[in-house]
Amino acid sequence: MYFCYKYICAMTDIKKVSLLSAETLYLQIYNLKEKLGKLESEYWQLTSNVETWYFWFNISFFFIPLFILYKFIERERIFEISFYGYSVHMISSKVNGALEANNLVVHPHDLTSLFPSGMTVTAVILPVAYMLLYQYCTKKNKNFYGYALLLTIFIAYGFDYVFVLSDYLRLNKGMNLTYLLLLNFLVASLAYWLTYLFRWIKMQTK
Incomplete structure (x- = not known):
């Protein structure tokens, strides 16, 4: 039972880390999209206005x-x-x-x-x-x-x-x-x- 308990705790910790990693990646993607949109707008103003x-x-x-x-x-x-x-x-x-x-x-x-x-x-x-x-x-x-x-x-x-x-x-x-x-x-x-x-x-x- 002890080993089962340790296994469950370990799996729970892995899931928490995975969720945190996923959320971090999502925020990075979101911020990059925001920056990309601004860069594309600036590029258009310079080259295609x-x-x-x-x-x-x-x-x-x-x-x-x-x-x-x-x-x-x-x-x-x-x-x-x-x-x-x-x-x-x-x-x-x-x-x-x-x-x-x-x-x-x-x-x-x-x-x-x-x-x-x-x-x-x-x-x-x-x-x-x-x-x-x-x-x-x-x-x-x-x-x-x-x-x-x-x-x-x-x-x-x-x-x-x-x-x-x-x-x-x-x-x-x-x-x-x-x-x-x-x-x-x-x-x-x-x-x-x-x-x-x-x-x-x-x-x-x-």
Whole structure:
């Protein structure tokens, strides 16, 4: 019984230490996030404020694609096409977040430090481009994967290449344009499968 008592006491002490360690780590993480937020705000003020061309570049690439989408999206299929675009946005945002967290991809000049990094790309440019492609391929009965691959190549070796040259995008730790190409194609395909799934479910309810 004595040994059992000592064992229980030892385990209790370990749990207390673990809880204290966990709380200490949580406070350290919290404080680091606070400092990071302030540093990101200061960095944005120095490099991407309204007096820089990066700011107006972000503004242009935020509103121009949305205007194009407004002009050319099919009103009769707006919910289906928008669902596909929303799926592209959500998936690409998660992928970008993972890449950013590991410093594989960095967007050093965002629209604002308050929004997630790379929002102009993940929330506007990619979704709009793939939405219009989805609309065209499904309307004309074209091979979506073939056209999506062509568009993805154009984005990777066109837009992303220019972004890298202009320091709007930085690739680290072996990340390159080809990997971005593959990831974007996977995002477009996953969003397509998800949209097809919900279209199939809708057909089953009729």
